[in-house]
Amino acid sequence: MSDLRDWAEQADLTDPLAWVRERFDLDDGVVYLDGNSLGALPRAVPARVAEVISHQWGRLRIRSWSESGWWDAPQRIGDRIAPLVGARPGHVVVGDSTSVNVFRAVVSALRMTPGRTEVLVDATTFPTDGYITESAARMTGARVRAVRPEDVPAELGPDTALVLLNHVDYRTGRLWDMGALTGAVHSAGARVLWDLSHSGGALPVELDRHRVDFAVGCTYKYLNGGPGAPAYLYVRPDLLPELDQPLTGWCSHADPFGMEPRYRPAPGIARARAGTPEIISLLTLDAALDAWDGVDIAQVRQKSLALTEFFVRCVDELVPGRVRSVTPADESRGSQVSLSCVDAETVMKELIARGVVGDYRPPDILRFGFTPLYTRHVDALRAAEVLAEVLS
Numbered sequence: 001m002s003d004l005r006d007w008a009e010q011a012d013l014t015d016p017l018a019w020v021r022e023r024f025d026l027d028d029g030v031v032y033l034d035g036n037s038l039g040a041l042p043r044a045v046p047a048r049v050a051e052v053i054s055h056q057w058g059r060l061r062i063r064s065w066s067e068s069g070w071w072d073a074p075q076r077i078g079d080r081i082a083p084l085v086g087a088r089p090g091h092v093v094v095g096d097s098t099s100v101n102v103f104r105a106v107v108s109a110l111r112m113t114p115g116r117t118e119v120l121v122d123a124t125t126f127p128t129d130g131y132i133t134e135s136a137a138r139m140t141g142a143r144v145r146a147v148r149p150e151d152v153p154a155e156l157g158p159d160t161a162l163v164l165l166n167h168v169d170y171r172t173g174r175l176w177d178m179g180a181l182t183g184a185v186h187s188a189g190a191r192v193l194w195d196l197s198h199s200g201g202a203l204p205v206e207l208d209r210h211r212v213d214f215a216v217g218c219t220y221k222y223l224n225g226g227p228g229a230p231a232y233l234y235v236r237p238d239l240l241p242e243l244d245q246p247l248t249g250w251c252s253h254a255d256p257f258g259m260e261p262r263y264r265p266a267p268g269i270a271r272a273r274a275g276t277p278e279i280i281s282l283l284t285l286d287a288a289l290d291a292w293d294g295v296d297i298a299q300v301r302q303k304s305l306a307l308t309e310f311f312v313r314c315v316d317e318l319v320p321g322r323v324r325s326v327t328p329a330d331e332s333r334g335s336q337v338s339l340s341c342v343d344a345e346t347v348m349k350e351l352i353a354r355g356v357v358g359d360y361r362p363p364d365i366l367r368f369g370f371t372p373l374y375t376r377h378v379d380a381l382r383a384a385e386v387l388a389e390v391l392s
């Protein structure tokens with residue numbers, strides 16, 4: 001045990017990202033390992049949001065659409081997320097929820113591949129993607145087939161229009177090979193849509209390099225944008241001019257204030273907008289993204305791998321035989337560890353009552369998310385110690 005503690009303290013002392021933790025509002029007595037569901041509050045956010053409300057809304061009122069940059073916020077904040085997902089400026093837009101952006105991307109992709117009618121959906125996807133794809137397919141005359149990510153290359157066919165994949169499996173934490181799978185989909189002449197909700201901000205993502213067609217992701221997890229923070233959508237640069245997305249609201253019009261009766265899409269990524277943006281939430285996210293200033297995503301990945309590996313080692317030593325990790329032990333994992341455990345729901349309630357906050361996912365998973373910006377190795381050790389107490 002003291003070996004583990006020495007190791008954890010030493011790792012925290014030499015952690016090149018240790019200083020970033022100060023940017024977050026955390027409780028001393030609580031180990032927060034649920035940042036893969038709702039990221040913690042960056043300290044700078046409340047004052048910035050108060051200023052948005054009291055000054056921009058309260059005093060400037062309507063002038064803020066131009067003077068405070070409200071109108072362009074979806075693209076401007078998209079440009080701030082772009083480097084974290086390997087995109088150039090101008091190809092990421094922020095707004096609506098991930099569910100809505102899945103709908104946008106699925107319909108857009110189907111419209112780009114006329115004559116093909118099959119959509120393959122990751123059989124392990126977070127459910128909303130599957131539900132939305134099913135409905136989008138019903139509206140467009142397409143068919144949906146659930147396929148495990150590892151089977152995608154073998155299941156692709158001449159009728160496949162689109163493949164929807166999750167970069168990191170929300171349940172197991174498995175990280176899929178974006179380059180290899182995207183390449184396979186493209187070889188079959190289909191488009192790919194990646195859901196980055198559990199990888200964006202947790203590890204380097206290379207959308208442009210892999211020529212990914214579409215990507216979506218949540219911002220309330222590793223990007224700490226707050227509850228219900230708007231999602232992002234990426235469209236591959238050369239596909240943007242032909243993007244024909246289904247939610248053609250006035251904010252996606254080439255001349256929104258011209259109030260023309262006929263629809264004409266905006267030239268850039270603004271064509272993926274719809275209606276009036278959720279300004280307070282967008283600017284909350286904008287403030288939260290300041291927590292990334294000076295942070296190197298490669299170091300985030302290194303720390304994430306170190307934290308998750310260390311946690312598994314602590315669990316193996318302190319809780320032998322009582323739980324089983326379903327998260328890959330090699331580097332094909334995101335920033336979480338999922339443990340299969342008898343009575344997992346009750347065990348998680350007990351962990352939370354004792355100050356270790358993870359979450360439970362059916363049927364038997366204890367899920368622990370490690371946000372490298374604010375999680376320490378001593379937190380990983382504490383979580384394993386409390387798990388040992390609960391299971392003893």
Ligand SMILES: Cc1ncc(COP(=O)(O)O)c(C=O)c1O
Nearest residue numbers: 097098099100126128170195197
């Ligand atoms: C992979 C994935 N996609 C989508 C969502 C949620 O989308 P929405 O923000 O629309 O609820 C989540 C989590 O809730 C998720 O884990």
Ligand SMILES: Nc1c(O)cccc1C(=O)C[C@H](N)C(=O)O
Nearest residue numbers: 036037038126170171197228361
């Ligand atoms: N989006 C959530 C919500 O509105 C309430 C509770 C949890 C969530 C989540 O994000 C769940 C999460 N996507 C998951 O990976 O399970």
